[in-house]
Amino acid sequence: xxxxxxxxxxxxxxxxxxxxxxxxxxxxxxxxxxxxxxxxxxxxxxxxxxxxxxxxxxxxxxxxxxxxxxxxxxxxxxxxxxxxxxxxxxxxxxxxxxxxxxxxxxxxxxxxxxxxxxxxxxxxxxxxxxxxxxxxxxxxxxxxxxxxxxxxxxxxxxxxxxxxxxxxxxxxxxxxxxxxxxxxxxxxxxxxxxxxxxxxxxxxxxxxxxxxxxxxxxxxxxxxxxxxxxxxxxxxxxxxxxxxxxxxxxxxxxxxxxxxxxxxxxxxxxxxxxxxxxxxxxxxxxxxxxxxxxxxxxxxxxxxxxxxxxxxxxxxxxxxxxxxxxxxxxxxxxxxxxxxxxxxxxxxxxxxxxxxxxxxxxxxxxxxxxxxxxx
Amino acid sequence: xxxxxxxxxxxxxxxxxxxxxxxxxxxxxxxxxxxxxxxxxxxxxxxxxxxxxxxxxxxxxxxxxxxxxxxxxxxxxxxxxxxxxxxxxxxxxxxxxxxxxxxxxxxxxxxxxxxxxxxxxxxxxxxxxxxxxxxxxxxxxxxxxxxxxxxxxxxxxxxxxxxxxxxxxxxxxxxxxxxxxxxxxxxxxxxxxxxxxxxxxxxxxxxxxxxxxxxxxxxxxxxxxxxxxxxxxxxxxxxxxxxxxxxxxxxxxxxxxxxxxxxxxxxxxxxxxxxxxxxxxxxxx
Numbered sequence: 001x002x003x004x005x006x007x008x009x010x011x012x013x014x015x016x017x018x019x020x021x022x023x024x025x026x027x028x029x030x031x032x033x034x035x036x037x038x039x040x041x042x043x044x045x046x047x048x049x050x051x052x053x054x055x056x057x058x059x060x061x062x063x064x065x066x067x068x069x070x071x072x073x074x075x076x077x078x079x080x081x082x083x084x085x086x087x088x089x090x091x092x093x094x095x096x097x098x099x100x101x102x103x104x105x106x107x108x109x110x111x112x113x114x115x116x117x118x119x120x121x122x123x124x125x126x127x128x129x130x131x132x133x134x135x136x137x138x139x140x141x142x143x144x145x146x147x148x149x150x151x152x153x154x155x156x157x158x159x160x161x162x163x164x165x166x167x168x169x170x171x172x173x174x175x176x177x178x179x180x181x182x183x184x185x186x187x188x189x190x191x192x193x194x195x196x197x198x199x200x201x202x203x204x205x206x207x208x209x210x211x212x213x214x215x216x217x218x219x220x221x222x223x224x225x226x227x228x229x230x231x232x233x234x235x236x237x238x239x240x241x242x243x244x245x246x247x248x249x250x251x252x253x254x255x256x257x258x259x260x261x262x263x264x265x266x267x268x269x270x271x272x273x274x275x276x277x278x279x280x281x282x283x284x285x286x287x288x289x290x291x292x293x294x295x296x297x298x299x300x301x302x303x304x305x306x307x308x309x310x311x312x313x314x315x316x317x318x319x320x321x322x323x324x325x326x327x328x329x330x331x332x333x334x335x336x337x338x339x340x341x342x343x344x345x346x347x348x349x350x351x352x353x354x355x356x357x358x359x360x361x362x363x364x365x366x367x368x369x370x371x372x373x374x375x
Numbered sequence: 376x377x378x379x380x381x382x383x384x385x386x387x388x389x390x391x392x393x394x395x396x397x398x399x400x401x402x403x404x405x406x407x408x409x410x411x412x413x414x415x416x417x418x419x420x421x422x423x424x425x426x427x428x429x430x431x432x433x434x435x436x437x438x439x440x441x442x443x444x445x446x447x448x449x450x451x452x453x454x455x456x457x458x459x460x461x462x463x464x465x466x467x468x469x470x471x472x473x474x475x476x477x478x479x480x481x482x483x484x485x486x487x488x489x490x491x492x493x494x495x496x497x498x499x500x501x502x503x504x505x506x507x508x509x510x511x512x513x514x515x516x517x518x519x520x521x522x523x524x525x526x527x528x529x530x531x532x533x534x535x536x537x538x539x540x541x542x543x544x545x546x547x548x549x550x551x552x553x554x555x556x557x558x559x560x561x562x563x564x565x566x567x568x569x570x571x572x573x574x575x576x577x578x579x580x581x582x583x584x585x586x587x588x589x590x591x592x593x594x595x596x597x598x599x600x601x602x603x604x605x606x607x608x609x610x611x612x613x614x615x616x617x618x619x620x621x622x623x624x625x626x627x628x629x630x631x632x633x634x635x636x637x638x639x640x641x642x643x644x645x646x647x648x649x650x651x652x653x654x655x656x657x658x659x660x
Contacts, residue, residue, distance in 0.1 A: 030560040038564050102453050105487040106519045160523075272557065275484075339522035342547050342559055342582075343484065 014256040015121075015328055018263025019352065026268030037265045044265045045335060046212050048258040050202065051251050054194075054216035056119070058244050060144055061221055076141050078307065081300040082293045083146035086323055087153075089292015090114040094284035098276065107277045109158065109337055110347045114285035114354070115150045116329035117143035122322045125358045129322075130371040134308050135315040139322060142293070147329050151214065154336045159209030168208030172218070175200035179222035186224070190246040193223055211336055223247060259328070266331045267352060273345035281350025285330070286357055290320035314368040321364045324357035405439045409633035410508045415603035416447030416546075416581025417483065418627075421463035425604035427644045428625045429467035435629060435642070442476055444468075445513070447581035447600060448483025448546030450496070455487045464495070479506065481515045483546035483581065488519075505532050511632050512538040516545035518580075521562055529566070533573035540632055540656065543570065544579040550597045552617050553583025554610045570595055576656055577637060585611050585622040586641045588650055592616070596654050600641070603627045621649040 025033040091111045098104035119140065126139045179197040187193075194216065202215035223243030297316060301307060307316070326333075330351035338344040366373045405411055413432055418425055432444075451463050465472065472478075472495065480496035482488065491498040498504060502517035503525050514532060517525065533541060548556075549563040559582075570578065571593055581601030589597040602625050611622040625644040630637060641650040 030558075031564070034561045034564040038561075102455070102485050105489070106484050270557075270560070272555070339520040339525075340565065341519055341521045341562060342556075343519050345561065
C-alpha cells in the first residue's frame with residue numbers, strides 16, 4: 001500500500017463514506033434524513049468541527065515553523081499568487097455563468113464556494129499522481145493559502161448574526177490573552193488551552209457573528225511545540241510530549257468521526273435539487289479555478305518569480321486541476337454562505353460535483369505524461 | 376277589487392323579498408363581508424400566456440371584485456429592469472392595479488432580491504412580512520434563504536397572531552407532486568412543526584409549474600399555484616397526497632374567506648374552473 005493510500009485509509013475514508021450514506025439516505029427517506037440533519041447541524045457544524053479546523057491548523061503550524069515541510073514563507077510566494085489566481089478565476093467564471101440566466105441575485109452570494117480546495121483529498125490525488133514530487137508542497141501551500149483567504153472572505157461577507165460584536169471581540173481577545181499567558185507560564189496541559197481558551201473563543205466568535213467552528217484556530221499557535229522535521233499529514237512522533245503533538249494524538253481519530261458526521265449532516269441533498277447554482281459552482285471550480293491558477297502563476301513567472309525546482313508547467317497544470325476539488329471545504333463554504341433552502345441544495349450539489357476534479361487531474365496527468373503516467 | 380289585487384301583489388313582493396336567496400346563486404358572486412383574493416405564481420414571463428391568465432383575472436374581477444392578489448414568487452423572469460417590470464407586471468395587470476387591487480409578493484429564485492423595494496409589490500422593503508385583512512392574517516416568507524433569523528421571526532409572528540385564519544405563502548412547496556422539483560423536505564422539517572404548533576390553516580406555494588391541491592397534511596391544507604405564466608405540461612406525478620391537480624394549461628386561484636369557511640377555485644387560462652371546494656376551519660382544540 002502506498003503512502004498516499006495509507007493516508008486515505010487513515011485520514012480520509014470517513015468523508016466519502018459519510019457523503020455516500022447521506023446521499024442514499026436523503027434520496028430514499030428524505031423526511032427522516034432532513035430531520036436528523038437539521039437536529040444535528042448545530043452540534044456538528046458549529047461545535048464538533050472546531051476540532052477539525054484545529055487539527056488542520058495544527059498541521060499548518062507544524063509545516064510552517066522552522067523544520068516544517070513548508071518553511072520558509074519565501075517558498076510560499078508563488079503558491080499564494082496561484083491561490084489568489086484560483087480565487088479570481090473561479091469567482092469570475094461563477095459570476096459570468098450566472099449572468100447568462102436570471103438567478104444571479106439569489107445565487108451571487110455563493111461565489112466563494114468554488115474557490116475552496118479540499119487539501120486532504122487533493123493531497124491524496126496529488127500523491128497518487130506525483131509521488132514525492134516537489135509539486136506536492138506547492139499544491140499544499142496553494143490550498144492552504146486559498147482556503148485561508150476563502151474562510152476570511154466568507155466570514156467577512158456572511159456573518160451568522162450581528163449585534164454583540166463588542167462583547168464577542170472582548171471574549172476573543174480574552175481567549176487569546178489567556179492562551180498567551182498559558183504559553184508564557186509553560187502550561188503543558190493541552191486541555192487548558194482547548195477547554196478554557198477554546199470555550200471563550202467559541203463564545204467570542206459566536207457573539208461576533210463569525211463561524212464558531214474556527215474557535216481553536218487563533219488558540220493553536222500558542223500550544224507548546226517541539227522543533228522537529230515533519231512532513232505534512234505525517235504521524236507525530238510517539239515520544240513527543242509538546243502540546244501540538246498531544247493534541248494531534250488525542251483528536252486524530254475523533255476528528256474522523258466528526259468528518260463522518262459532517263458529511264452525513266451536510267452532503268445529503270436530493271439529487272433532483274440540481275439547478276443553475278449546481279452548474280455554476282461545478283464549472284467555476286473545474287474550469288475557472290485551474291485557469292485562474294495557471295494565469296496567475298504565468299503572470300508571476302513573467303514578472304520574475306521562479307517556479308520551484310523540478311516543477312514544470314506540466315506538473316503545474318496537473319496541480320491546478322487537482323486544486324479544483326473543493327468537496328469538504330466547498331460544503332463548509334456553502335453552508336456558511338447560503339442559508340437553508342433550495343439555493344443551498346443547488347450549491348451543495350455543485351460542491352459534491354467538484355470531486356470530478358480528481359478525474360480531470362488524472363486525465364491531465366495522463367495527457368501530459370506526468371508522475372505515474374510518465375512511464 | 377283592484378286595490379285588493381294590488382295589495383295582494385304588494386304583500387307577495389314583500390314576502391318574496393324576505394325569503395332567503397336560493398342556493399343556486401352565481402358561483403362567482405361575492406359573499407358579503409368575505410376576504411377575497413386571487414393567487415398567482417411563477418407568472419412573470421411577459422408572454423401571451425401571462426397576459427391571457429391576467430385577462431381571466433380581470434374578467435373575474437369585473438363580475439366579483441377582489442381587492443388583493445397574492446404572488447407566490449418568480450414574479451419577474453429574465454431581465455429585471457424597469458421596462459421589464461412594465462412588460463411583465465404592470466401591463467398585464469393594469470386594469471386590476473387601476474382598480475386599486477393590491478399585490479402582495481413573495482420572492483422566488485428568479486426574482487432579484489431588490490424587488491422587495493418595488494412599491495407595487497407591497498413588501499415594505501422586507502424579504503418576509505405579515506399583513507391582515509379582517510379575520511385573516513397572511514405570512515409571507517422568503518424560501519430562497521430560510522435563515523435562523525427568519526425562522527425566529529415566523530415563530531414569533533405566528534404566536535402573536537390573533538386572527539381566526541393563518542395563511543402562509545412562499546415560493547418553494549413543502550409538499551408537491553411536481554416531477555421537476557417536488558417537495559422541499561429540507562424546508563418542511565423546519566417550517567411544518569411551527570405551522571402545526573401555531574395552527575396555520577392554509578399554505579400556498581409555487582415553483583412547480585402546475586396547479587395542485589394536496590390532501591391535508593398534518594391538518595394543514597397545501598396548494599401549489601405555480602402556473603400563472605409558466606407551465607410544465609404533464610409534469611404532475613399523482614401520488615396518494617394528490618387531492619386534485621391540473622397541469623394541462625396555465626391557471627390561477629380565486630379564494631374567499633367567509634367566517635369559518637375558505638372557498639377556493641382554480642381557474643384555467645381559458646376560464647375553465649379546474650378545481651373548487653371549501654376548507655372548513657376546525658375549531659382549535
